[in-house]
Amino acid sequence: MIWDVHAHLNDPRLAGELEAVLARARAAGVERIVNIGFDGDSSAASVALAEKYDFIYAAVGVHPHDAAGAGPQTWDRLRDLARHPKVLAWGEIGLDYYRDLSPRDIQRRVFTEQIEMADEAGLPIVIHDRDAHGDVLAVVCERPPAHGGVFHSYSGSWEMAREVLRLGFYLSFSGPITYRNARQALEVLAKAPADRLLLETDCPYLPPEPHRGKRNEPAYAALTAAKMAELRNVSLEEISRITTENVYRVFTRLQPGETDAGMDSGIKPE
């Protein structure tokens, strides 16, 4: 069983044929998906999707692109959504200095504020870091999240990874580890401890080879898993097992032994 810990299934490119997308995911062994919000509306949509499908979970938060547009109403809404039992994390949050769609000082303030909200909600965070490695590290050092978190689609150096791991974070890898120019990510993947690795697609973005340049979907997490297995010289089964164990360690709202029936029933089978 593979967990895709970072998907955007509400994106129109996937939502239009969601049943087929989900069927292909399950056929490829990608049996659990964490669907990620990026603002108030997408976070609410993410929780709604998690209510509809027992194998889909949600994260709620405001992406750095949308930081400037978030206000008190957004935060009230997210705090409310975060109480839902299928919300596993607060995210995605962080800094994006590549597109700079919100002013950088606002991105930093909103990132820090959301770490505080995640702490209050009892949730780990999901970090988006694009071309902002130094400042992301500065924020999480100054205001470490109480419940840890995940660096999603990790793209930094091994030196940064060492710091991130020392701070207790998990590293999640996506399609780019299959690209020919993935030298830096491969170094991190080779050196990082097994008990901090996670798999994701970030679909519809970042498709692995041979789908580079096209639309990504959760089924392709199996291709990234196969590449991770090859790089670490272990079987695909072993990568699936390790990354699933890590999912339960970082997303502590999940109950071990949870069944497809979801988390609502408190009745445990004999």
Ligand SMILES: [Zn+2]
């Ligand atoms: Zn994302």
